[in-house]
Amino acid sequence: METIELEALDCDIGKRMDVFLAEKIQEYSRSYLKKIIEEQLVTVCGEVKKANYKLKSGDKIKVLIPSPVNLEIKPEDIDIDVIYEDDILLVINKPQGMVVHPAHGNYSGTLVNALLKRCHGLSGINGVIRPGIVHRIDKNTSGLIVVAKTNEAHLDLSQQLKQHSIERKYVALLEGRLREEMGKIDAPIGRDPINRKKMAVTSKNSKNAVTYYRVLESFQSNTLIEAKLETGRTHQIRVHMSYIGHPVVGDPVYGYKKQRFKLEGQLLHAALLGFVHPTAKSYMEFTAPLPDYFKKILNILRNNV
DSSP: OEEEEEEOOGGGTTOBHHHHHHHHOTTSOHHHHHHHHHTTOEEETTEEOOTTOBOOTTOEEEEEEOOOOOOOOOOOOOOOEEEEEOSSEEEEEEOTTOOSSOBTTBOSSSHHHHHHHHOSOOOOTTTTTSTTBSSOOOTTOEEEEEEESSHHHHHHHHHHHHTTOSEEEEEEEEESOOSSSEEEEEOOEEEOSSOTTSEEEOSSSEEOOEEEEEEEEEOSSEEEEEEEESSOOTTHHHHHHHHTTOOBTTOTTTSOSSOSSOOSSOOEEEEEEEEEOTTTOOEEEEEOOOOHHHHHHHHHHHHHO
């Protein structure tokens, strides 16, 4: 069981305890934190309090986070598009609709389930739920992802990610027409203060996020862009594009409520991935073509111009 100890400051006076915890412990949802409050796993100065307890300056809060339940993730015979593979890593072109690793509500049919069937060994750095997973892309984002078979490869690739030296380029179709042919969005991203299941551009409890973009093609009411990530925040491209008023077409969370096309998810594709091979120390670069459903929409737009 993990123990987290916090102290309420003058600026926290009067805050509800569940709100305070949601601000300070962002890796867990507010509903989950309320649940552990109800289970009397949170104390204030040694006393159990309710979620609506109003904090006082100097209150010492102790939070006990239950240890995760060890789940048996089963190998599954699922076809995956392997672009490259050697003894220490794989590069995979993930389809739209596939979850990268098991999580609440998705314990089968994930990329990890498929990898466990295909590979004899995967990096164990991220534990039983995320073996081999160095970085992720959203369920309804398609494209390239690198997977580590060894811990050494995982650590090396993670360090490259941290240093922003991994080349990642995405292709996205946006709502509306961009005025500028290229640009930079430098806006911090954190949990949406109103809806904790979403991310947002916010100065509160956020991390810096930088996205570069350039226009590939313009249509009457849409723009096709290439986006390059400097940082890799959750939903970064989707949040940044929505922030500048041009959400990704088909995005069910950050996009328009009324969608012109019937899509399963956002038109966002991880088209290029480049990194230095952990042992060969040579730069490797991979590309993946746009999925057919993405190209179909582009053909519709081109014919309407």
